Amino acid sequence: MADDSHGQEYSRRSFVKTTGVSAAVGATALSGCLGGIAGSGGGTRTIGAAIPQTGELSEFGAHYERQSEFALSFVNEDSERVAMSYEDTQTSPNVGVTAAQKLVNQDGLPMLFAGLSSGVALAIARSVAIPNGTLMATGGTSSKISTLDDDDLVFRGSPPTQFQARALATLVSNEGVSSTAVVFINNDFGGAISEEFKSAYEQIGGTVTDMVGYESGKSSYRSQLNAATAGDPDGIVFIAYPKAFTVMAKQAFEMGIKEDVQYFANEAVKGADVSDNVDAQAINGMKGTQPSPPTNRDIYQEFIAANQEEYGREPIVWEAYYFDTTVLCALAAVAVDSYESGALKEAVYPLSRPEGTSYNYKQIGDAIGALENGEPINYDGVSGSVDLDDRGDVPGSYRQWEVVDGSFELGSFIDSQV
Amino acid sequence: MVSIIQVLFDGVVFGSIVLLGAVGLSLLYGIGNFANFAHGELLAVSAYVTYLLFVTVGLPFLLAAAVTVGLTALLGVGIDRGILQIHRDSGSLTKLLVTVGVAFVLRSLIRIVWASEPRSYRLPLEQGTQVLEGGIPLGITTFRYDLFMTTDSLLVVGLGGACAGATHLFLTRTKMGVAMRATAANRSLSQVTGIDTDVVARIAWALSAGLAAIGGIALAVSSGLLYPRMGFDILLLVFAAVILGGIGSPYGAMVGAYVIAIAQEASVLVPGVGARYRLAVAFVILFVVLLVKPTGIAGGSWS
Numbered sequence: 002m003a004d005d006s007h008g009q010e011y012s013r014r015s016f017v018k019t020t021g022v023s024a025a026v027g028a029t030a031l032s033g034c035l036g037g038i039a040g041s042g043g044g045t046r047t048i049g050a051a052i053p054q055t056g057e058l059s060e061f062g063a064h065y066e067r068q069s070e071f072a073l074s075f076v077n078e079d080s081e082r083v084a085m086s087y088e089d090t091q092t093s094p095n096v097g098v099t100a101a102q103k104l105v106n107q108d109g110l111p112m113l114f115a116g117l118s119s120g121v122a123l124a125i126a127r128s129v130a131i132p133n134g135t136l137m138a139t140g141g142t143s144s145k146i147s148t149l150d151d152d153d154l155v156f157r158g159s160p161p162t163q164f165q166a167r168a169l170a171t172l173v174s175n176e177g178v179s180s181t182a183v184v185f186i187n188n189d190f191g192g193a194i195s196e197e198f199k200s201a202y203e204q205i206g207g208t209v210t211d212m213v214g215y216e217s218g219k220s221s222y223r224s225q226l227n228a229a230t231a232g233d234p235d236g237i238v239f240i241a242y243p244k245a246f247t248v249m250a251k252q253a254f255e256m257g258i259k260e261d262v263q264y265f266a267n268e269a270v271k272g273a274d275v276s277d278n279v280d281a282q283a284i285n286g287m288k289g290t291q292p293s294p295p296t297n298r299d300i301y302q303e304f305i306a307a308n309q310e311e312y313g314r315e316p317i318v319w320e321a322y323y324f325d326t327t328v329l330c331a332l333a334a335v336a337v338d339s340y341e342s343g344a345l346k347e348a349v350y351p352l353s354r355p356e357g358t359s360y361n362y363k364q365i366g367d368a369i370g371a372l373e374n375g376e377p378i379n380y381d382g383v384s385g386s387v388d389l390d391d392r393g394d395v396p397g398s399y400r401q402w403e404v405v406d407g408s409f410e411l412g413s414f415i416d417s418q419v
Numbered sequence: 420m421v422s423i424i425q426v427l428f429d430g431v432v433f434g435s436i437v438l439l440g441a442v443g444l445s446l447l448y449g450i451g452n453f454a455n456f457a458h459g460e461l462l463a464v465s466a467y468v469t470y471l472l473f474v475t476v477g478l479p480f481l482l483a484a485a486v487t488v489g490l491t492a493l494l495g496v497g498i499d500r501g502i503l504q505i506h507r508d509s510g511s512l513t514k515l516l517v518t519v520g521v522a523f524v525l526r527s528l529i530r531i532v533w534a535s536e537p538r539s540y541r542l543p544l545e546q547g548t549q550v551l552e553g554g555i556p557l558g559i560t561t562f563r564y565d566l567f568m569t570t571d572s573l574l575v576v577g578l579g580g581a582c583a584g585a586t587h588l589f590l591t592r593t594k595m596g597v598a599m600r601a602t603a604a605n606r607s608l609s610q611v612t613g614i615d616t617d618v619v620a621r622i623a624w625a626l627s628a629g630l631a632a633i634g635g636i637a638l639a640v641s642s643g644l645l646y647p648r649m650g651f652d653i654l655l656l657v658f659a660a661v662i663l664g665g666i667g668s669p670y671g672a673m674v675g676a677y678v679i680a681i682a683q684e685a686s687v688l689v690p691g692v693g694a695r696y697r698l699a700v701a702f703v704i705l706f707v708v709l710l711v712k713p714t715g716i717a718g719g720s721w722s
Binding site: 054055056059060216218219220221223224225227228231243244247248250251252254255256257259260273274277278279280282283 | 421422425426429432433436530535536537538539541543544545546547549567569571572638641642643644646647648649652653683684685686687697698
């Protein structure tokens with residue numbers, strides 16, 4: 002009896018063991034199989050995003066979130082492949098680095114979108130992405146990002162400032178303004194674009210009378226405005242963010258500067274934050290440049306229409322870049338077998354370039370299918386061809402805009418003279 | 420060459436706003452012996468409450484501003500009764516940290532109610548009047564004495580002066596003002612002579628918050644911009660003015676506010692020092708004054 006019962010027990014145990022093991026093996030095999038089908042190790046892959054949900058560029062942080070979610074809605078159409086994890090940078094380099102560290106070190110994410118401003122992007126690139134070997138996309142436009150010693154880890158879907166500064170210099174010169182002061186935000190972005198503007202503008206015969214830096218978060222910019230007009234320039238170029246520009250535009254008007262000089266500005270001031278808060282007469286006639294997607298392309302028009310249907314608003318130019326950048330990141334995440342930054346880095350550059358078959362955003366499902374079959378693809382963006390060069394930059398095109406009756410109106414494309 | 424007169428005037432305008440913040444901060448420091456880090460948020464909250472009453476509700480601007488000053492004074496009293504009253508005998512550091520907490524709560528409330536995007540009162544814009552124009556050639560450069568003024572800026576200067584004067588009269592001509600000065604000088608001794616120091620603290624809070632409200636509204640009008648950090652961004656300068664004036668002395672704070680603001684604006688006059696260093700210039704002045712007179716300009720004196 003005892004022996005029998007023991008034997009029975011033994012056999013039951015071994016049965017449980019065997020089934021358990023086989024079930025485990027089966028599950029592994031199955032998941033491996035599914036993994037093979039998905040072209041990945043299975044599961045949802047998370048992209049970290051350290052973006053300004055608050056602070057000076059919070060408006061842009063909201064744009065980024067909207068467009069990244071919109072981009073993922075195409076990527077995740079039939080299954081939950083890629084997700085975003087957001088952290089707030091408060092538009093501050095220090096807070097941004099902490100946010101990125103959380104995403105990289107704590108959450109262990111191999112890919113990051115970080116910084117919509119160059120100051121934050123550079124800080125995160127230097128102290129988080131490059132030391133940890135994390136692949137990083139960014140919305141920052143400083144030329145310093147192009148020249149980072151980053152082992153190809155940092156790339157962006159928005160064109161860098163050196164191209165933008167040349168377009169701005171061309172515009173100022175075309176307007177017949179031969180001397181100008183530059184008032185710039187004293188950070189990586191403002192410093193770089195103002196220097197680039199100066200060299201481009203002087204190259205085509207202009208004179209920069211004064212370069213006046215400012216710090217954000219001040220409630221009076223009269224001393225900067227006094228300094229900018231001291232050299233009696235014909236124009237003032239504002240390389241500024243919306244909040245500070247709002248204050249400057251009001252104070253400059255009160256100081257009688259507006260009627261004496263022609264205003265120019267970079268595209269960051271162009272937005273509801275300025276047009277809602279500044280009296281029209283303080284900014285009417287101001288001109289500027291902005292990176293512009295090729296609006297004559299059908300795919301861009303469709304993107305605009307789709308956005309209007311989804312969110313009830315027309316997206317600004319940056320949203321197309323954010324959208325394309327997210328698509329590139331997501332396609333790279335889907336393309337790699339193991340979700341780690343080395344493989345992602347190898348994957349992301351080729352899928353932007355014209356060697357493979359072209360797919361636009363509405364064909365992302367097909368693009369993912371092609372990637373799973375190991376075929377080379379070329380993502381054709383809504384903002385342009387988004388072909389990443391060796392420095393991780395994309396070429397851009399630029400248009401001019403002008404403030405008419407307090408609102409920003411888009412004008413023609415600019416052929417850069419520099 | 421930048422007009423020196425213009426720079427001085429701009430300094431006085433900005434100094435008036437700093438003054439409105441600094442006097443209240445200094446009062447509270449004198450009475451309660453703690454630095455109120457929520458003071459910047461009181462400025463911001465009042466600017467937003469005025470926005471609510473003026474833009475959202477549609478009250479006339481001056482009425483909206485007046486109601487806001489009253490409400491903010493009540494908020495100050497509320498903070499005192501609700502949170503700081505139990506800390507009367509706590510150390511300065513405890514009180515300071517409590518006010519830091521209050522600051523975070525208030526700023527978050529602003530973000531919850533009004534979100535982060537900037538706003539403005541959209542008051543009619545007015546171009547300044549040129550009061551002075553011209554220059555005296557001086558060798559290689561010209562001494563310019565042009566001066567632009569706007570009604571806004573004159574109002575801010577007038578308001579700053581009026582509030583400073585009213586505070587002075589209150590402190591010297593009223594029983595409560597005298598009690599306040601006595602409490603600042605020696606709280607225990609004041610209690611012994613029958614002064615209700617709790618009431619004194621509460622009045623000090625009301626006065627401090629009320630002045631902060633005027634400062635906050637003036638700040639929003641003068642800059643044409645409201646955003647949640649607006650108070651915190653100016654707080655550093657307000658503290659600098661208070662310390663420069665001699666910590667805890669409202670009169671010193673008044674002088675300190677003008678000195679710091681004028682130094683800041685005048686930094687553009689110093690060759691080789693760009694406007695981008697203006698905050699640094701203000702603080703260099705602070706260091707120099709404290710090296711010469713470590714107790715600050717008024718040295719904690721209330722008279």
